[in-house]
Amino acid sequence: MLLSTEVQLMPDKTLFTQLAIFLTVLAALNHFVFKPVLRIIRLRREKTKGDQTRIEELTKQTEGLVKEYEGKIHEARKEAFQMKEAIRREGEAQGQRIIQEARGASLAQMEKASRAIQKETEAASKKLEAQAEGMSRTLAEKLLGRAFQ
Numbered sequence: 001m002l003l004s005t006e007v008q009l010m011p012d013k014t015l016f017t018q019l020a021i022f023l024t025v026l027a028a029l030n031h032f033v034f035k036p037v038l039r040i041i042r043l044r045r046e047k048t049k050g051d052q053t054r055i056e057e058l059t060k061q062t063e064g065l066v067k068e069y070e071g072k073i074h075e076a077r078k079e080a081f082q083m084k085e086a087i088r089r090e091g092e093a094q095g096q097r098i099i100q101e102a103r104g105a106s107l108a109q110m111e112k113a114s115r116a117i118q119k120e121t122e123a124a125s126k127k128l129e130a131q132a133e134g135m136s137r138t139l140a141e142k143l144l145g146r147a148f149q
Contacts, residue, residue: 141147
C-alpha cells in the first residue's frame with residue numbers, strides 16, 4: 001500500500017460536480033419543499049391574524065351588548081321601583097279614604113245612637129214625671145184622705 005502524504009490544495013473536478021448536485025438539490029428543495037411550506041405558514045399567519053381581528057370585533061360587540069343589556073336591566077328595575085312606589089302610595093291613599101269613610105260612618109252612627117238615647121231619655125223622663133205626679137197625687141190623697149183634683 002502506498003501511503004500518500006501529499007495534500008492537494010487545488011480543487012479537482014469532483015468539486016464542481018458536487019456543487020452542481022448541491023445547487024440542483026437546493027433548487028428542487030426550494031421549489032418543492034421550502035416555497036410550499038413558507039406559503040402555508042404565511043397563509044396560517046394571515047388566517048390567525050384575521051381570526052384575531054374578528055375575535056376582537058366580536059369581543060367589542062359583546063361588551064357593547066352586555067352594557068346595553070345592563071342598562072336595560074337598570075331601567076327596568078328603576079321602572080319597577082317607581083311602579084311599586086306608585087302602587088304603595090295609591091294603597092296608602094285608598095287606606096286613608098277607607099279610614100275616613102269608616103270614621104265618618106262611625107261618627108254618623110254615634111250621632112244617631114246619641115239622638116236615640118236622648119229621645120229615650122226624654123221619653124223616660126216624661127214617663128217618670130207622669131209616674132211621679134201620679135204617685136204624689138196618690139200619696140197626697142192617702143195622706144189627706146180625700147180625692148185630689
